[in-house]
Amino acid sequence: MxxxxxxxxxxxxxxxxxxxxxxxxxxxxxxxxxxxxxxxxxxxxxxxLLSQGFQLRLSPKGTLPFDTEATIRSADSLVALLRSRATVAAVSPVLGGQLHFAVGNATLTATALGVDPAVQGDYELIAGHSPTAPDEVVVNDAVLRALGRAVGDTVRAAAGYDPQLRTLSGQRVLRIVGRVRFIYLALDQRAAALPIATLRAMNGPASAGRASLAMVRLRPGVDVDRERAALEAQLRTVTVISTSEALKQVDExxxxxxxxxxxxxxxxxxxxxxxxxxxxxxxxxxxxxxxxxxxxxxxxxxxxxxxxxxxxxxxxxxxxxxxxxxxxxxxxxxxxxxxxxxxxxxxxxxxxxxxxxxxxxxxxxxxxxxxxxxxxxxxxxxxxxxxxxxxxxxx
Amino acid sequence: MSAIVDARALVREYRMGEEIVHALRGVSLAVHEREYVAIVGPSGCGKSTLLNLLGVIDRPTTGELSIAGERVDRLSDARATDFRLRRIGFVFQRFYLMQALTARENVELPLAEAGMAGTERRDRALDLLDYVGLRKRERHRPSQLSGGEQQRVAIARALANRPALLLADEPTGELDAYTGAEMIALFERLNADGTTIVVVTHDEDLARAAKRVVHMRDGEILG
Amino acid sequence: MRSRLAFLVLLVVPLRAIAPQGNPRSIAIDERLAADAGLRVGDRVVVASEPGLPGDTVVVAGIVQRRADPAEIARGEYRVRLHLDHLQSLLGYGDRVDRFGVKTRGAGSTGDALSRINAAAFGFRAHRSADVAVETSRTFAVVSRFHRAIGVITIVASAIFLLCIMLLKVDERRRDVAALRLIGCSTRTIVGSVVLEAAAVAVLGSVAGIGVGGAASWIVNRHYQAVYRTPLRFSIVTGDIVLLAVALSLVLGVVSGWLAARRLAHTAPLTLFGR
Structure with a gap:
């Protein structure tokens, strides 16, 4: 009613x-x-941030990952130190930089990530395989389109470009072995990943032993915040960011x-x-x-x-x-x-x-x-x- | 016969801005079981105010009022509502049926409110419509009924919970002479069947049909 | 103007802890850094390009106000200005710079200057500041498009709300309309009076809305300026916006008033009275 x-x-x-x-x-x-x-x-x-299972990120003191051009010195010893910890399951060092691909007389610039292919967490493979040999590189669709190349092709690339002399430095012939999607980069951003040692070598002495970032995957059951605090206290030259810390920054x-x-x-x-x-x-x-x-x-x-x-x-x-x-x-x-x-x-x-x-x-x-x-x-x-x-x- | 209405020295005052209006000035009235009382008087004499007090939709400023043996002049809102539902039947001049409901549903409304189950409620509503001669119009909505028919549905609704007292405020006021006469006959039949009725009216024919006529003037009962 | 951007580490060390140097270089810091680090003009600090390096002791020569730059919103970094040669030496950059700023003799000569510089350029390229601004403001173009989209949704919601209110408002006038019809007023007069009332309500509402909008804008600006520590104005009530709001509410008010009034004017007066 x-x-x-x-x-x-x-x-x-x-x-x-x-x-x-x-x-x-x-x-x-x-x-x-x-x-x-x-x-x-x-x-x-x-x-x-958690998609690849890395709970901690280490970047140069006072910076956020890839927020500046600053890099971590003696990154290899840092990685070795981290890997020696019982709480750590995996460490993925990443060096950011640029690759200048030679296309005829012109160059095509892409973001370059130097990674440890065995533990990398920056890209997902769509086709081919990860770069294991020093002359191997994986690229995203934006690079393939711009270069007009395919997986299996070789390409000449340089890590540096001197605008004064219009010369490329640190040149290598790299073989494209995989087509990938970069997790943290924009879809239309040209990007490539190659072994970190190759990128360092191409960059020259300034990059020796350096990394922009180290991502850390902890063993199951490890308290992330406690581990973060312990690393922060022990390592003076880096800022250790947990996912929740990173989210705080993102929130800001x-x-x-x-x-x-x-x-x-x-x-x-x-x-x-x-x-x-x-x-x-x-x-x-x-x-x-x-x-x-x-x-x-x-x-x-x-x-x-x-x-x-x-x-x-x-x-x-x-x-x-x-x-x-x-x-x-x-x-x-x-x-x-x-x-x-x-x-x-x-x-x-x-x-x-x-x-x-x-x-x-x-x-x-x-x-x-x-x-x-x-x-x-x-x-x-x-x-x-x-x-x-x-x-x-x-x- | 026991008194259904026992009103003693009822006073009802309203405040209209700075002024106090004395609507009732110490009215005492007794209405016994099976009585049929008509309250008459000029407009503004307080007869509707008295009816509202008897219907427990208003409270006296002072005085005592008992209906069916229960003091009702100081009931809480919830108790007064329940009292109205079970002990009072109201018939208004302008019928006031729920336009969205059918004739039967209008009669069922107080039954549903009293908690009567579906089938029993439907049967009771149909019996009441039958009593007022509208069984065949059970599915019609108020807009599909004539004034007289609407008033008969309103009477059936007022009788739904077998009230101790049926109150009617100018029940023929909106009806033509012929339909008014039908209504008067219906009230007589209701009273003959044992319903205690108090009507407020200007209608001389309706007043004549009552067993007792109470005259009011200036908030008081005459004589 | 030559410039170089770099990441620097600024060590804030108490004055007495820094050994006096002959003639330290000067720097300027932004007011946010000054406030957070408790620095004042004349204080000495150490700047280094990386943590752990000894760096140079410098004196804070000035505290600068940050520009109202939307690009810096929500970014917590501090800004330190150094003499170019000092920064180049700190970074080991030789005499390299990231860019030059060139001031031309008026807008007319910019194109000419651009083509002449690019013709002679060796290892660099000149761009118009406006083109650079377009490129660097892509983020704000997106934000601006987002705001416009939100604005469209808000306008739709307001339109419906206004239409509903007007319909209810006119519906409340049933008895008045019935009375007017009973005394012989024409449908045209009735619709006209209702529409006039609706328009008046819409205009009055708009005026009140402008007041509320202005107050809301003031609150939004104060809030975000405090949150982001910037003099940037986030919300501006312009004449165009006011005009759009008033026109929109007036049109909606009149249309809804007309629709509702027409319906009432064509209903029998007794029905309107509820008889």
Whole structure:
């Protein structure tokens, strides 16, 4: 009976109901997007950082990995020291640099990563094999396209280019042995990976024994934070960053988006709340006579409130899935815009759908919508019956 | 016969801005079981106010009021609501049916509120519609019924929980003469079947049909 | 202007711990570093290109305010300015630089200067500052597109909200409309009066909205300026934005008012009265 009354009221004012549902759906979509933006970005980075199982990253003191051109001196002894620790399962040193591929008279520059192929965690092999011999290199599709080469081809590359003399230095003929996808680099960023010893040799004496970064995979059960603190205390020339520390840095860098997400999310919630409050207030005002009659014939106050709340709940229930769908569509759109950030790793999603976060957001909106109806409906059900009926009769 | 209504020195004052309106000035009234009382008087004499107090939708400023042996002048909102549901039947001048519900559903509304189960509720509603001659219109919505039919549905609704007292506020006020006469006959039949009725009316024919007429003026009962 | 960017280690050591040197070189630091490290003009510090190297003792000669550069938002690094030759010697870079800045004699001569420099260039290439700015501001172009997209969603949400409110507002006037019709007012008069009211509400709402928007913009700027320690303005309420908001709400208000009023004006007065 109560449900019939609630539904009939919604059906009676079709245009109003449709607009309210649409309004709440847009609010829900916006809220969902903002929740996805605030938590998704972080989660996406987290899964990216942990994708290869390295929990710690060591970079030159005071820097973040690959944030500056600074490198770690005596990296080989550092790696040996790390590998000797019982808590460490694997250490992957990485040296960043550039490779200048000779294409006719021109050169084509790509990011170069010197890695230890046996334990590397910077790329995923798509075709071919990892570079094991000193003259082997793996490249991504952007390089293959630009060079017009394929796996198995050889290419002349240099580690240095002197613009004054227009000469290449540290030249080698390298054989492309694999096609790879670089995990931490942008999709359109030309990149190649080769054994770290080869890159150091090509760079010359300045790079001897150096690495830009060392990634550490700990043995199962090892306390990451404790190990980080121990390494930080022991190694004076490096900064040791755990995944949670790195996430903190990422949070700081992307705090603008997170804060924007919080502000816009809160605005969406308020808009949804206001919309439902307005709707329920008007609905109650219109039916003040009906409500008073119900109260006069003995319908309890909470049942009257329940009937009105049912209306706002129905609006919320219908609007929420619509908002969910709308939110996912707009999130894809917004993500496609932000994915064009220069240098952003391919796998980073700004808008990551996480069911728990999504349900929390939509639940929050649904709850706020229902709560929005509580005050006007309670007020309506609490009006003096006799006075209201008299006014309605006069009106 | 025991008194269904026992009102003693009821005073009802309203504050209208700075001014205090004395709607009832010490009204005492007793209505006995199976009585049919009509309260008449000019507009603004306080008869609707008195009816609202008897219907427990308003509280007296001072005075004592018992309905069916229970003091109702100081009931909490929840208790008053429950009392209205089980002991009072209300018929309004403008019917006030729920437009979204059918005739049967309107009658079922107080039964559902009282917790009566589905089938029993439906049967009781149909019996009541049968009693007021609208069994065949059970599926019609108020907008599909004439004024007289709507008022009869409202009466069936008022009788749903077998109230100790049926109150009617100008029940013929919105009806034409012919339908009004039908309504008067229905009230007479209701009373003959044992329902205690108090009506407030300007309708002389309706007042004449009552067994007792109470005259009011300026918030007081005359005579 | 010649410049070189590099990573430097700055050791902040108490004055008395640093042995006095003959005539230390001077550096300028940004106010963020000065605040965080408690440095003042005249303090002596040690700068080195890598941790563990002895470096040079320098004196803080100036504290500079960071520019309102969006590229530096959310970046925690400090900025230290050294004399070019000092940085080159610290880094072992000889007399190399990353770039030169060339000031031309007005916009008209820039193209000519560019082609003449590039014709004679040996090992470098000249670019217009504007072209460099486009390249380096790609990030902000993305952020800007993102903001525009959010703006579109917000406008859609506001439009629906406004439409809904207007519909409700006009619906509340049922009895007034019924009374006007009963006393013989034409549909045109009734629709006109309702639309006028809707327009007035929309304009008043817009004016209030401009106030709220201005206040929100002020709060956003204060908040982000404090968070990122930058004089950059994050939110600016421009005339165009105000115009768009007012026009949008006016159009939506009038359209929704007209739609709702037409519906009421074509309903029988007694039905509007609920009889």
């Amino acid at each position: 109560i449900a019939t009354l609630a539904l009939s009221s919604l059906i009676r004012h079709r245009a109003r109901t449709a607009l309210a549902i649409l309004g709440v759906a847009v609010s829900a979509a916006m809220l969902l997007d903002m929740v996805m933006l605030s938590s998704g970005m972080r989660e996406s980075f987290r899964s990216l 860098r992307l705090s603008y988006f997170r804060q924007l997400a919080v502000i816009l999310g809160a605005v969406s919630l308020v808009v949804g709340f206001l919309l439902v409050t307005t709707l329920v207030t008007v609905s109650v005002n219109e039916r003040i006579g009906e409500i008073s009659v119900m109260r006069a014939i003995g319908v309890r106050r909470w049942r009257v409130v329940a009937q009105i709340l049912l209306e706002s709940s129905v609006i919320m229930l219908v609007a929420t899935p619509v908002g969910l769908a709308l939110g996912l569509v707009t999130a894809r759109w917004l993500n496609s815009i932000l994915a064009r950030f220069p240098g952003l790793p391919e796998r980073i999603d700004f808008f990551l759908f996480q069911p728990s976060a999504a349900w929390t957001a939509l639940g929050l909106l649904a709850l706020s919508g229902v709560l929005a109806g509580v005050y006007p409906s309670w007020r309506g059900a609490s009006l003096p019956i006799a006075t209201t009926l008299r006014q309605e009769a006069v009106g």
